[in-house]
Amino acid sequence: METVNISVRQFTILVIMYTWGSAVLLIPAGLASIAKSNAWISSLVGLLFGLVLVLLYMKIAAIYPEKTFVELNRIVFGRWIGTIISILFLFPIFLLSAGILREIGEFFTTQVMIETPIHAIHILTLIVAIYCIRAGLEVISRTCEIFFPWTVLFLIVLVIFLLPEMKIENLQPNFAKGFGPILGAAYPYISIPYCQLIVFLMIFPNVNNAPKARKFFFFGVIIASLGITLITIMCLGVLGDDFTSRNMYPTYVLGKMVNIGGFIERVEVLVAISWILSTFFKFLVSCYALLLGMTQILKLNDMKVLVFPLGFLLLVYSMVSYPNIVYYKEIIYLMWTPYALTVFFLLPLFVLTVAIVKTKISS
Amino acid sequence: MSILWILLVTAFVILLEKPNISKRWNKKEKIIFFVSLLLGIGLAIAWVLQVDLINPMEVITEWYRPISEPFISYMNQFK
Numbered sequence: 001m002e003t004v005n006i007s008v009r010q011f012t013i014l015v016i017m018y019t020w021g022s023a024v025l026l027i028p029a030g031l032a033s034i035a036k037s038n039a040w041i042s043s044l045v046g047l048l049f050g051l052v053l054v055l056l057y058m059k060i061a062a063i064y065p066e067k068t069f070v071e072l073n074r075i076v077f078g079r080w081i082g083t084i085i086s087i088l089f090l091f092p093i094f095l096l097s098a099g100i101l102r103e104i105g106e107f108f109t110t111q112v113m114i115e116t117p118i119h120a121i122h123i124l125t126l127i128v129a130i131y132c133i134r135a136g137l138e139v140i141s142r143t144c145e146i147f148f149p150w151t152v153l154f155l156i157v158l159v160i161f162l163l164p165e166m167k168i169e170n171l172q173p174n175f176a177k178g179f180g181p182i183l184g185a186a187y188p189y190i191s192i193p194y195c196q197l198i199v200f201l202m203i204f205p206n207v208n209n210a211p212k213a214r215k216f217f218f219f220g221v222i223i224a225s226l227g228i229t230l231i232t233i234m235c236l237g238v239l240g241d242d243f244t245s246r247n248m249y250p251t252y253v254l255g256k257m258v259n260i261g262g263f264i265e266r267v268e269v270l271v272a273i274s275w276i277l278s279t280f281f282k283f284l285v286s287c288y289a290l291l292l293g294m295t296q297i298l299k300l301n302d303m304k305v306l307v308f309p310l311g312f313l314l315l316v317y318s319m320v321s322y323p324n325i326v327y328y329k330e331i332i333y334l335m336w337t338p339y340a341l342t343v344f345f346l347l348p349l350f351v352l353t354v355a356i357v358k359t360k361i362s363s
Numbered sequence: 364m365s366i367l368w369i370l371l372v373t374a375f376v377i378l379l380e381k382p383n384i385s386k387r388w389n390k391k392e393k394i395i396f397f398v399s400l401l402l403g404i405g406l407a408i409a410w411v412l413q414v415d416l417i418n419p420m421e422v423i424t425e426w427y428r429p430i431s432e433p434f435i436s437y438m439n440q441f442k
Contacts, residue, residue: 034441095419181441187434298395304383305396308376312403316410321420331420333438338430339423 004206008216010141011207013148014285015200015220016227020151021282022103023193023228025251025275028235030333033245035185037171040233042185047225049186050194053345054221057201058214060348063355065210069201069348070296076355083297085351089198090293092343094317096196097286099328101125101318104279106325111252112272122318125280126311132284133291133307137206140284147277154270155227158251159234161258161267166237188333191340197221198344202289248325251275287314369407373400 006014031039031046064072069089074082104125105118113121132140175182200217207213235250238257244250252275255268291310295303322328377384377400384393409416424431 034438036441091419177441180437184438184441187438300392300395302383302388302392304380305388305392306399308380309396309399309403312400312407316403316406316416317419319410320416320418323418331424334435335420335424335427335431338427338434 004137005208006138006141006203006206008207008209008212010145011200011203011213012216012220013144014141014203014281015197015217016224017144017148017151017278017281018199018285019193019197019221019224020227021193021278021280022100022275024155024231024278025107025249025271026103027189027192027228028232028244028250029247030188031185031232032236032241032250033185035181036241036245037176037236038174038182039185039236039241039244040171040229041174042182043189043225043229043232045182046186046189046194047222047229049190050197050221050225051218053190053194054197054218056345056348056352057198058217060352060355061201061204061210061214061217063352063359066205068203068205068292068296069198069351070293072201072355073351076351076358085347086293086297088343088347090290090297092339093199093286093290093293094313095321097283097290098314098318098321099332100279100283100286101314102322102325102328104276104283105318106328107249107272107275110325111249119315119319122315125283126315129280129284129287130307130311133288134304137203137288140281140288144281147281151274151277154274155231158255158258158267158271158274159230161260161264162234162238162254164260165257166234167240168237170237170240171233188337191337191344192332193224194221195337195340195344196286198348199286199289201348202292203285248329366408366411369404369411373404376400 027043028039031042035042060069060072064075067075070082070086073085073089076082077085101122105121108121109116109118132143197217204210204213231251231254234254235244238254239247239250243253247253252268252271255271256266258267259265287310291303291306294306294310298306300306322331380396384396388396406416
């Protein structure tokens with residue numbers, strides 16, 4: 001396998017883009033449907049739970065800094081049990097990648113290119129993704145570095161332009177029904193995006209300064225989450241909790257509300273660009289982690305062996321696993337969280353415990 | 364999308380990977396490439412022919428229903 005090195009800065013940017021990807025557009029609606037005007041508090045509560053997960057991932061990454069999670073499983077559990085645990089870890093990443101592809105397709109076919117068949121969007125996205133993944137992690141990170149300032153700039157522009165439309169009373173009442181709805185809304189938010197951050201356990205060994213990277217992993221997640229909280233506040237303040245919860249893409253609707261002196265209007269395209277960029281990089285990182293994991297399980301020398309076959313599988317399973325967006329949304333809110341907590345929290349926790357015990361016994 | 368398109372794409376993929384297949388990859392890698400590609404093509408053709416493929420999300424939903432139901436009812440009371 002080729003040695004790939006990315007800088008801590010590139011890694012942090014990847015973490016921020018990954019956390020933003022899909023969440024910026026989808027999360028406000030989910031939070032507002034349960035927590036209503038307290039949705040922004042829910043996003044902060046979700047961040048607290050998310051940081052616990054991040055700490056767990058940081059701990060795992062610190063045990064064998066030069067090994068990926070799949071390699072760590074093999075070291076800790078041996079060849080067969082290690083491979084089974086790695087498959088249990090990689091399968092949800094496959095479902096996650098198919099889900100992100102579906103999200104991109106759904107967004108295009110419901111908001112931008114209504115007449116275009118969804119699989120056409122999926123194929124185009126996959127072609128670009130396959131090209132990027134074949135180019136390697138370094139190219140993905142550098143490209144992410146180029147697009148990151150634009151993503152941030154577009155979101156800042158959106159927030160600044162919407163400030164005149166914002167009504168603070170829409171953020172009230174707070175804690176009207178106690179802490180219950182806030183916790184209830186934070187529950188699915190833990191799985192998207194925080195549980196998904198586990199994919200970075202496959203990338204940690206490629207960062208040139210691992211201890212610093214672990215600190216910046218934490219920092220990147222906080223920055224990205226505060227960005228999501230800010231967008232949630234804007235959605236509630238401008239659209240109100242009822243309108244936010246009934247919209248599939250409230251952040252996109254926010255862009256349509258911009259009106260500065262009848263001159264600057266409808267900047268939703270900026271929101272769309274920002275969301276597509278971050279979601280595309282999330283898709284790239286997930287696919288890269290999945291491919292790297294499969295390559296290590298099969299002990300291949302070249303990751304490219306599996307790139308095209310995975311493309312076919314993702315194309316099919318993005319349509320089969322999530323037949324429509326209503327099903328997708330329901331699955332995400334109802335089922336994904338317990339599943340994600342099992343494979344992305346309990347399983348790594350078990351691996352960490354066994355690894356620590358094994359290290360202590362051997363020392 | 365038709366079966367012809369899938370076969371054309373497959374031919375294109377093999378053509379694109381030809382330098383790797385003939386020079387870089389060892390026997391094991393070649394076998395894994397062709398087997399996984401065949402699996403992918405088979406699934407793509409099955410999907411085009413509208414064969415009822417197993418939806419993994421449905422299977423997982425069934426497994427996790429007993430765990431997720433209390434959480435769902437807890438969240439639904441606030442909707």
